[in-house]
Amino acid sequence: MRERFLTGYNDFVLPFLIGMVFILTYCAIGLIKIILQLPKEDRKRFFISLVNPKMIWKNIKDIFCKCLLHVDIWKRNKLLGYMHSSIAFGWFMLIVIGHIEVFLYVPHRAKLLYFPIFFRYFVAETDSTLGGNFLFFMMDFFLLVILSGILLAMVKRLRSRFFGMRRTTNLSFLDYIGLYSLWCIFPLRLLAEGFTADISGGSFLTKSLNHVFTAFLGNHTNMLPTWWAYSIALGVFFIVLPFTRYMHIPAEILLIPLRNAGIRITNARKGLAKAQVYSCPSCGLCIDACPMGVMKTHIKDTTVYLNRQIRRNNERRIEEISDKCLLCGKCSAICPVGVEGDKLRIAQRSIRKYGISPDYSSVNTDALIAENSFSAPSGSKVLYFAGCMTALTPKIRKSMEKVFVSAGVEYEMMDKDGGICCGRPMLMAGRVHEADEMIAKNMEIIKASGAGTLVLSCPICYKIFKEKYHLEMEVLHHTEYLDRLLKSGKIKVAHCGKRFAYHDPCELGRGCGIYDEPRAVISFAGELVEAEKHHKESICCGGSLGSLTLGFEKREAMVRNALGNLSTGSPDVIVTACPLCKSTFDRYSDKPVEDIAETIANNLTTSTKTL
């Protein structure tokens, strides 16, 4: 290899250079801004995580698997995964091999930013070596991989169904500019390298193209315009990148270490929230996932559009979108980059200003403590907190009481005459301090009761009890508790032969990761059939307290859709583990809907007493 030009420079590199310098400066400023916006202790934790060898390895592995290989998308749909990883990983390999070539053949040019990108314009092949041929082959191979990915991306824009997506995002104007410039980069690179292949050398793709070109365009003056076009396409892409969805490429590299450091969203717009918003690639996987998507009017209220509006600071739409959401968490569960749509929305709600703030100081806990305290506190005693929602479905409480009696445990019903709300609905409305007040009151009551185990029936309560309550006792959801009683043989149930479809409540499944215990419990009582979408893909019943603005009358379509999903295995009974899901399904279901506690209580074989 020898250099063709003494200066090692041509004017056509300018668009690329301008774009590159712009995007590097933009990203550097953005990075510093986000890190400065983090709360002090979070920033400290982040820096410590960056020097911890275990975390370094995890960060590198995650960045490689997620940003380049897109493992999560592969798991979802092979074709979609190939499309993403071919472009990302292929481009990465082109850059790496380009640098290797520069280091091997013209090491004194390595300090020039543009040289590896336009390597084949600046050099001429003097001798053919095996190593050189191998590098050229790799370059052409990865270029082909990228081109196949671009072709798939074009097909996806027309027919997203081939890629397992019913709907895809409506792009903004600048997104389209970014998209078209990205699509142009690689075909133009192929052309440019094709024109120079007889000088600089090439492999199966560029060399063959060169043979075609020489047949009717046998003039080297055609070379420069294509290199200019290639450089301009790169320049345009880099210049528009910060204002398009492609900002997710640099942003995700920051988001992964932030997430691995265990940082949570504390500010609605700054720090981690900002990193998440900019990491959104507008892929639109959340659109199909959203349970509100059954009604076309709600499509623009999905997480991808929330992120877009936050970037545009459109306060009216941000409020509308964040208040409507059911907070079922499915978009967060399936998001390939890890944008937490539900937490982001709660953060948006938390910056609202209210003229009236609740005050619970007048709530007298002494009376409640007196109602719930055991005469002689001991670790074996069980305190049962039914929760507000269970008060609307008293069968669950009765069933649990029947189970407690049958198992012969000493129990106390904590809120039989009404108690204080767990605080989760208040937290979902974004009013954190008010929720903390309720948490403090409830903790006082529970600690004074002297019980060893706290059993909850409502997953909404369960989630906040797990996360925000600091109790020195075991906190169990009744599915876990029933599972334990059944496995230890304290209660026995008869196999009734019915087919049960289990609905994963959002807060229990995606919220707390409890999937196996309820299924084990149901298998004791009958045959378990899975719904079409289950576990972390389960569809919200539609009754969620998360939504502030959706009235219950507007949710019918969602409930029916969720019921249709559960009916795919033609079950006899629909079983759930959440009082709210049960009461929501009960309104529209043509099949009986039971809570898991009812299923067990109905099939108990060694019931000592009947209530």
Next chain:
Amino acid sequence: MDFGFGIAPSSAVNLDSVDLEKFERLHTAEPDVYKCMACGSCSATCIAGRFSGMSVRKVLHCLQRGKEKEAVSMVKGCMLCGKCSMVCPRGINTRHVILSICRIYGEETK
């Protein structure tokens, strides 16, 4: 002479002297407030009612009659559990009505 009892102050509301400007704002934000037929289902399910006398029915009633102070003190007891909106036979999103009240009315209201 004190007999330990007296005549209760008049509870008559003079609607001419009541300023309903805030209620009109609430009505614009929540058109459903006039749908309430005061059935009391919300009050029957309310968990906060036991502690603070909170009742959505009473709150709406008071606000329409300009008795804002009473309404605000009740709203302050709300725990936002949302049961009232599930039982409302008129389908009013009471939970959002309460949040709107918290926004429009302030602590200083008389």
